Amino acid sequence: MIKPWYRVPRKTARIDPRSTRRTETPTPPTRPQSSGLVKSPAATSAPSATGPTSADVLARDRAMVWHPFTPWEDWMDEASAGDPPVIVDGQGAVLRTADGREYLDGNSSIWTNLHGHRQPRIDAAIRAQLERIAHCSFLGATHPSAVELAGQLLAAWPLGGLERVFYSDDGSTALESALRMARQYHQFRGEPWRTSFLAFRGAYHGDTLGAAGLGGIELFHGAVKQGATPPLEVVRVGEASELALLRPEVARKVAAAVIEPVLQGAAGLRLWPPGTLRALREWCDQNGVLLIADEVLTGFGRTGRMFACEHEEVVPDFLCLAKGLTGGYLPLAATLTTRAVFEAFRGQPGERRALYYGHSYTANPLGCAAALASLELFRTDGVLERVRELGDYLDGALEPLRTNARVAEIRQVGFVAGIELRNPEAPTRRLGREVCLAARRHGLLTRPIGDVVVLMLPYCVTEAQIDAAVRAIERGLAEC
Numbered sequence: 288m289i290k291p292w293y294r295v296p297r298k299t300a301r302i303d304p305r306s307t308r309r310t311e312t313p314t315p316p317t318r319p320q321s322s323g324l325v326k327s328p329a330a331t332s333a334p335s336a337t338g339p340t341s342a343d344v345l346a347r348d349r350a351m352v353w354h355p356f357t358p359w360e361d362w363m364d365e366a367s368a369g370d371p372p373v374i375v376d377g378q379g380a381v382l383r384t385a386d387g388r389e390y391l392d393g394n395s396s397i398w399t400n401l402h403g404h405r406q407p408r409i410d411a412a413i414r415a416q417l418e419r420i421a422h423c424s425f426l427g428a429t430h431p432s433a434v435e436l437a438g439q440l441l442a443a444w445p446l447g448g449l450e451r452v453f454y455s456d457d458g459s460t461a462l463e464s465a466l467r468m469a470r471q472y473h474q475f476r477g478e479p480w481r482t483s484f485l486a487f488r489g490a491y492h493g494d495t496l497g498a499a500g501l502g503g504i505e506l507f508h509g510a511v512k513q514g515a516t517p518p519l520e521v522v523r524v525g526e527a528s529e530l531a532l533l534r535p536e537v538a539r540k541v542a543a544a545v546i547e548p549v550l551q552g553a554a555g556l557r558l559w560p561p562g563t564l565r566a567l568r569e570w571c572d573q574n575g576v577l578l579i580a581d582e583v584l585t586g587f588g589r590t591g592r593m594f595a596c597e598h599e600e601v602v603p604d605f606l607c608l609a610k611g612l613t614g615g616y617l618p619l620a621a622t623l624t625t626r627a628v629f630e631a632f633r634g635q636p637g638e639r640r641a642l643y644y645g646h647s648y649t650a651n652p653l654g655c656a657a658a659l660a661s662l663e664l665f666r667t668d669g670v671l672e673r674v675r676e677l678g679d680y681l682d683g684a685l686e687p688l689r690t691n692a693r694v695a696e697i698r699q700v701g702f703v704a705g706i707e708l709r710n711p712e713a714p715t716r717r718l719g720r721e722v723c724l725a726a727r728r729h730g731l732l733t734r735p736i737g738d739v740v741v742l743m744l745p746y747c748v749t750e751a752q753i754d755a756a757v758r759a760i761e762r763g764l765a766e767c
């Protein structure tokens with residue numbers, strides 16, 4: 288029996304992760320409001336004496352720069368109003384702008400930052416590495432930080448069975464690596480017909496063509512597939528119960544199944560019913576299919592365990608890590624895999640069994656140094672215990688939002704929460720965006736996924752800052 292890892296909120300609504308509706312009537316909030324630690328953006332300090340002003344940067348940005356995942360007219364509107372934060376420094380969970388505004392980093396700088404900004408030990412580790420070398424090739428050479436990090440990553444994975452570490456740069460490339468390894472593994476093992484991948488509706492695994500080919504979100508992935516041969520042949524399922532319905536001739540062509548364990552991030556922080564990951568592992572075993580666990584978001588404590596796979600004690604064939612790997616400092620990714628996968632690629636050079644894949648900045652030494660320092664913080668500073676405490680605190684702090692008539696549901700696991708807004712006017716009204724822009728005026732910086740407001744603060748945050756973040760969302764809601 289798999290214990291549910293998702294949070295059943297106390298006193299108020301019981302969230303059934305299969306449904307989007309609450310099953311009980313919420314009770315009024317009892318939690319006292321504490322003052323926030325972030326200066327209201329309106330009450331700013333003087334602009335910094337050095338460096339360009341926010342207005343200068345925004346004007347030049349609008350003329351030359353192209354931002355990811357950003358409808359351009361939105362950006363122009365916001366930039367004309369001087370709204371987008373021009374971030375010049377950060378400290379802990381707080382980001383500061385060129386004109387002295389301060390914001391809580393409400394989505395951990397797009398789900399990357401773990402321990403806060405300017406964490407002294409990570410800063411020092413990067414500086415020390417910089418004194419030696421910033422970058423060197425990992426093709427035909429190696430370096431101590433990458434080797435040490437490989438050992439520490441394998442040691443941090445508590446379930447055994449993973450023995451090799453392949454480095455790349457980002458979440459997408461961690462996935463690309465696993466996809467290529469999986470296909471070639473089957474070729475080398477005499478099953479070259481296994482070329483397709485099983486992925487879930489609502490999946491998000493990155494933006495390179497292969498990783499996007501796995502994606503199941505129309506807004507993000509529709510254009511990639513439109514009118515073209517799909518970059519990958521994908522067998523799409525909605526949930527684990529559909530696996531049993533797949534015909535054997537479909538299953539025997541699948542190279543690997545890919546899942547974001549415990550929660551689908553970009554789908555709007557959707558929690559899987561407990562047992563989903565275990566059921567997928569069993570289906571993979573029964574059908575000779577490899578399992579890829581995409582822990583780009585969930586890795587390194589976000590769900591209250593070091594890795595989300597631990598909640599169901601599932602050992603995948605590939606574990607993809609990025610984002611928080613360096614504490615959110617530098618782009619670095621790792622794909623951990625089994626001895627069996629690695630061994631399949633061994634052979635004489637003439638057999639062409641090598642993995643002819645990799646990127647120039649693979650195993651970048653600065654990134655490895657940051658990652659080593661981040662892992663040391665987990666070992667010495669009780670980070671996981673603190674994350675669990677923060678998760679409990681957040682559960683209570685969210686009470687006022689649960690009773691808010693505009694909130695349809697709050698989904699929380701560990702220290703990650705998605706606040707789904709009730710938006711009867713959707714899709715004509717982009718309420719999630721409006722509320723996030725309003726919350727920004729109250730000192731919280733985050734981005735919505737549709738009408739889901741994401742709250743994913745760095746682990747160094749204080750209880751008072753959590754209260755301030757929730758209050759900013761409440762005020763934002765009141766103003767929209």
Ligand SMILES: Cc1ncc(COP(=O)(O)O)c(C=O)c1O
Nearest residue numbers: 457458459491492493552583584
């Ligand atoms: C689960 C998951 N996989 C992969 C990625 C892609 O990572 P990156 O943006 O670093 O390429 C993301 C990014 O949000 C993600 O959430």
